[in-house]
Amino acid sequence: MQTPMALENVDSCENWLPRRVMSVWRIAGILHALEGWEEHECGYTMCNIDKVWEACLKHGFQPLRVPIQSKS
Numbered sequence: 215m216q217t218p219m220a221l222e223n224v225d226s227c228e229n230w231l232p233r234r235v236m237s238v239w240r241i242a243g244i245l246h247a248l249e250g251w252e253e254h255e256c257g258y259t260m261c262n263i264d265k266v267w268e269a270c271l272k273h274g275f276q277p278l279r280v281p282i283q284s285k286s
Contacts, residue, residue, distance in 0.1 A: 215241055218274025235278055245269050 217234050228237065245251075249269050 215270070216276045216278055217241075218276075220274060232278075236275075241270065241275055242266075245273065245275075248273055 215236060215238060217236055221234075231237070245266065
């Protein structure tokens with residue numbers, strides 16, 4: 215996912231990702247802290263994908279847009 219522009223000094227988490235892109239598992243850790251969630255990954259909040267998705271968007275993370283290549 216793309217990181218919010220408010221995050222500073224962000225390159226990428228892994229060397230194969232484009233600039234300002236993070237793996238979802240890293241974003242999950244950030245959301246966990248930002249939202250103050252105290253339950254583990256198997257808790258109710260983590261199973262509620264809509265709640266997690268809304269928190270992700272609320273904090274400025276966006277899905278990565280990948281161009282589709284047409285077959286010619």
